[in-house]
Amino acid sequence: MPTVPGSARRIHELEEAREVLARTGLPVMIKAAAGGGGRGIRIARDAEELARLWPQARAEALAAFGDGGLYLEKRIERARHLEVQVLGDGRQVVHLGEGDALAFAVPVEGDLVAVSATNHKLLVFPLAELPEQAKGKGVALMRLKGAALADLLTTTAERGLVWRAGEQLRTLKEWEAYRGRRGAAGRLAPRGFPKDHRFGL
DSSP, rough: OOOOOSSSOOOSSSHHHHHHHHHOOSSSEEEESSTTTTTTHHHHEHHHHHHHHHHHHHHHHEEEEEEEEEEEEEOTTTTTEEEEEEESSSSSSEEEESSSOOOOOOOOOOEEEEEEETSSEEEEEGGGGGSSOOOOOOOOOOOSSSOEEEEEEETTTTTTTTEEETEEEESSSGGGGGBBBOOOOOOOTTTOOOTTTTOOO
16 A cells, blocks of 8 residues: 655654655655654755754654654645545455545444445445455445445344434344345335434444
């Protein structure tokens, strides 16, 4: 998977930073290795700025996180933020594609995947239909026309489809009508399925 060029480990000395800079090019971001939230971040657009900002970033990281270690990362100008949705159970990992925000993340608790869409349709398919490592831009879970994926859960044939109705849980045992192959269009959800199209669990 392509990653942003930068230091492979935390660095403490400016000389090491200059060596990384020679590989990555300008501009670069100086970031705290032990923390986040924007603390300790500086942007250097030339070597002189790197030398000036390095001690500042190190001092702030040490004060905020008790660790002055830093790393360098190539600054991507006009970047578009994407989050990758991943589903895993310790045996297989599923890449659910790219989006502007993370839609959902669920544990694998069964051998069936149920997805719902904003067109009020449901589809249930075997977890085994999901590849161990998706390639390209993700896995098509459901065929959607003028709609979007709303929610996902994993289940078993015995458990069936479960969703939250207010404070109560409702279970649909007769779910076979919604079974299909991954990427199919699905069928209209049963009466009582939430109007926000989410299982709500």
